[in-house]
Amino acid sequence: MAKKGIIVVNKSNVKQELIADYVKSCPFKAIVAKDGAVDVDQSACKICRICAKKYADVFTFQEIEEEKINKDEWVGITVFIEHDGKKIHPVSLELIGKSKELAKVTGHPVYALLFSDDEKKFTDTLLSYGVDKVYSYEHKLLDHFNVEYYVELMADFVSKVKPSTILYGGTSIGRSFAPRVAARLKTGLTADCTILDMKKNTDLVQNRPAFGGNIMAGIICENTRPQMATVRYKIFKMPEKVKPFGVVEKMSCKDIKFKTNMKLVEVKEKPKQIDISEADTIVCIGKPFKTKEQIQMAQEFADLLGAQLACTRPIVEAGAMPAIRQIGLSGRTVSPKLLICLGISGAVQFTAGMKGSEVVFAINNDENAAIFDFVHYGLVGDVFTILPELIKNLKGEKDV
Amino acid sequence: MKIIVCIKQVPASTEVEIDPITGNLIRDGRNAKMNPYDLYAIETALRIKEFNGAHVATISMGPPSALAVLNESLWMGCDDATIMTDRKFGGADVVATSYTLAEGIKLIGSADLIICGKQTTDGDTAQVGPEIAENLKIPHLSYVDKIIEIKEKSIVVQVDMDSTEEVWEIDYPCLITVNKGIFTPRLPSYKRGKLFKDYEIRQIHFSDMKDQNEAHYGLKGSPTQVERMFPPIKNTDKEIWEDTDKNLALKLSKKLKEMKVV
Ligand SMILES: Cc1cc2nc3c(=O)[nH]c(=O)nc-3n(C[C@H](O)[C@H](O)[C@H](O)COP(=O)(O)OP(=O)(O)OC[C@H]3O[C@@H](n4cnc5c(N)ncnc54)[C@H](O)[C@@H]3O)c2cc1C
Numbered sequence: 004m005a006k007k008g009i010i011v012v013n014k015s016n017v018k019q020e021l022i023a024d025y026v027k028s029c030p031f032k033a034i035v036a037k038d039g040a041v042d043v044d045q046s047a048c049k050i051c052r053i054c055a056k057k058y059a060d061v062f063t064f065q066e067i068e069e070e071k072i073n074k075d076e077w078v079g080i081t082v083f084i085e086h087d088g089k090k091i092h093p094v095s096l097e098l099i100g101k102s103k104e105l106a107k108v109t110g111h112p113v114y115a116l117l118f119s120d121d122e123k124k125f126t127d128t129l130l131s132y133g134v135d136k137v138y139s140y141e142h143k144l145l146d147h148f149n150v151e152y153y154v155e156l157m158a159d160f161v162s163k164v165k166p167s168t169i170l171y172g173g174t175s176i177g178r179s180f181a182p183r184v185a186a187r188l189k190t191g192l193t194a195d196c197t198i199l200d201m202k203k204n205t206d207l208v209q210n211r212p213a214f215g216g217n218i219m220a221g222i223i224c225e226n227t228r229p230q231m232a233t234v235r236y237k238i239f240k241m242p243e244k245v246k247p248f249g250v251v252e253k254m255s256c257k258d259i260k261f262k263t264n265m266k267l268v269e270v271k272e273k274p275k276q277i278d279i280s281e282a283d284t285i286v287c288i289g290k291p292f293k294t295k296e297q298i299q300m301a302q303e304f305a306d307l308l309g310a311q312l313a314c315t316r317p318i319v320e321a322g323a324m325p326a327i328r329q330i331g332l333s334g335r336t337v338s339p340k341l342l343i344c345l346g347i348s349g350a351v352q353f354t355a356g357m358k359g360s361e362v363v364f365a366i367n368n369d370e371n372a373a374i375f376d377f378v379h380y381g382l383v384g385d386v387f388t389i390l391p392e393l394i395k396n397l398k399g400e401k402d403v
Numbered sequence: 404m405k406i407i408v409c410i411k412q413v414p415a416s417t418e419v420e421i422d423p424i425t426g427n428l429i430r431d432g433r434n435a436k437m438n439p440y441d442l443y444a445i446e447t448a449l450r451i452k453e454f455n456g457a458h459v460a461t462i463s464m465g466p467p468s469a470l471a472v473l474n475e476s477l478w479m480g481c482d483d484a485t486i487m488t489d490r491k492f493g494g495a496d497v498v499a500t501s502y503t504l505a506e507g508i509k510l511i512g513s514a515d516l517i518i519c520g521k522q523t524t525d526g527d528t529a530q531v532g533p534e535i536a537e538n539l540k541i542p543h544l545s546y547v548d549k550i551i552e553i554k555e556k557s558i559v560v561q562v563d564m565d566s567t568e569e570v571w572e573i574d575y576p577c578l579i580t581v582n583k584g585i586f587t588p589r590l591p592s593y594k595r596g597k598l599f600k601d602y603e604i605r606q607i608h609f610s611d612m613k614d615q616n617e618a619h620y621g622l623k624g625s626p627t628q629v630e631r632m633f634p635p636i637k638n639t640d641k642e643i644w645e646d647t648d649k650n651l652a653l654k655l656s657k658k659l660k661e662m663k664v665v
Binding site: 393 | 659
């Protein structure tokens with residue numbers, strides 16, 4: 004079981020000839036070597052314990068004692084329901100589906116938590132996705148998201164219901180609201196989880212690409228409740244509807260302080276943008292695409308396939324393509340029928356956003372590139388010679 | 404008006420660089436830089452300063468090497484800088500980081516406006532800003548992409564939501580996190596840098612904190628823990644084609660035709 008602690012160095016066991024290996028063993032660059040001595044930079048160390056496993060004589064895990072909470076007092080998986088005043092955001096429904104899977108492990112109920120000015124607009128839909136209970140706060144001031152009201156409501160809900168887990172969509176609202184709740188309740192919140200698992204002891208394992216390093220991290224809140232996570236839209240599947248069996252429980256707003264220092268002045272619709280997460284076919288380019296001509300060539304290939312052109316983060320950072328076309332952890336999640344990756348290394352933050360794709364091709368001139376672990380067809384070769392040939396072939400085929 | 408901008412030093416690249424001779428990890432300026440999103444936060448503060456003469460201070464929690472990004476902020480045009488550095492602050496997750504920064508901001512004294520970058524490039528959580536606001540019990544808006552009006556007691560801003568843009572008026576004291584592109588960040592000025600030749604960046608250590616309970620900081624104050632690390636799940640059902648580029652192109656066009664995508 005994970006306990007809280009730090010990695011300490013047993014200085015007497017340090018072998019000079021292994022220092023470079025110690026340093027390299029850490030995916031977070033937390034092991035520092037200086038003048039023949041080895042130290043752990045505690046601000047960079049993520050306590051992943053890889054060093055302690057590899058070099059047990061040098062690195063040991065030292066536990067920190069703390070008081071334990073009683074997990075039995077915290078029951079239920081709660082999904083915070085996001086809506087725009089009319090419609091529930093689909094990510095909330097995806098999370099209900101996931102919660103029902105997780106709840107099978109512990110036998111906990113699944114709750115939907117709704118803040119609205121008129122619950123009738125939403126409760127039937129929520130019940131039809133099979134939640135055990137909708138906790139509903141209804142008030143005329145709740146017609147629109149206000150983070151100050153929402154935090155008060157959530158604090159009230161947690162103190163009364165004591166849920167074990169709370170899940171939020173990783174949307175603009177979720178990513179602004181959930182952290183405030185975490186700070187208020189002094190509990191953990193893991194952003195942008197890509198896999199969630201439940202343990203029998205009710206600990207939620209929140210898996211996401213590790214901060215830096217080409218590796219996944221499983222994160223838990225061993226000793227605080229509620230445990231909380233945000234998940235991006237489309238990471239989990241939309242669940243099937245069921246015959247409703249749950250109930251709606253009205254929560255009183257009597258004790259809620261509706262005090263705010265911010266005022267909504269205007270809401271403007273954004274012009275409709277393309278959404279690569281809805282595309283059936285995607286051509287995605289990586290860092291080697293530097294010039295206008297190269298990107299134009301990729302665009303031509305995409306057009307021939309009727310595909311959307313997408314990219315990795317370095318392309319967005321270089322200003323060559325807009326952020327809405329970026330695939331990955333800090334971009335969009337896609338699950339097309341066909342994805343073609345051109346010159347992409349396959350970093351964990353990229354693959355987090357494309358794993359749901361049905362058929363994946365990749366062209367990369369490095370046979371050891373990690374992207375080949377995520378493909379169905381891997382082509383080892385130079386993309387800038389293959390692509391013009393390919394376009395020629397495809398055009399030729401069309402003319403015939 | 405007093406503005407505080409929260410900034411962070413992040414790795415400049417994801418590759419680990421090791422000195423081949425000494426085996427030391429290279430941790431000099433080449434390997435670390437200011438979180439790019441924070442440049443927009445600083446620029447936003449400096450634009451407000453140009454408008455109303457606000458005093459702009461930066462704060463960063465991190466190892467002593469983070470002094471580099473604080474210096475950069477002074478050279479860009481900020482007036483004061485503070486570093487929060489202590490082994491006891493190390494190993495902090497978002498809850499502990501934002502608590503420590505909020506306590507540091509209180510020590511610096513009454514800010515009207517706190518500005519953060521939208522997120523960092525190494526953590527990417529976008530959580531620290533909102534959590535600081537909660538710790539200070541002030542309102543906040545994330546993803547601000549336009550400053551519309553700077554008033555005496557409030558600021559009017561535009562917020563980038565998923566499918567809409569919202570305009571909010573928010574009273575001081577408050578916190579905003581700003582998007583990339585809100586303004587174009589200026590470069591640090593060497594001439595201005597010279598003004599800070601004898602300036603000493605203020606240091607805040609654990610011993611300076613008002614709350615002396617160690618359990619609120621660093622690793623001990625962090626509810627989340629990494630339980631295990633594992634490589635991403637791989638796809639084993641695959642074909643790898645190795646051939647001349649010309650043949651690869653031919654094979655792929657055939658396959659795409661077969662799949663009826665063209
Ligand atoms: C917190 C965080 C969040 C992140 N979020 C994202 C995200 O959302 N999306 C994202 O994409 N990245 C993200 N990243 C960055 C990610 O870690 C990688 O750095 C990035 O995905 C690499 O992009 P790339 O594959 O295009 O470039 P590289 O890693 O540079 O790979 C280029 C590849 O092209 C190959 N190549 C070069 N020349 C040729 C050629 N002529 N022909 C064929 N192949 C060639 C090389 O062999 C190499 O494998 C994130 C990083 C962090 C720390």
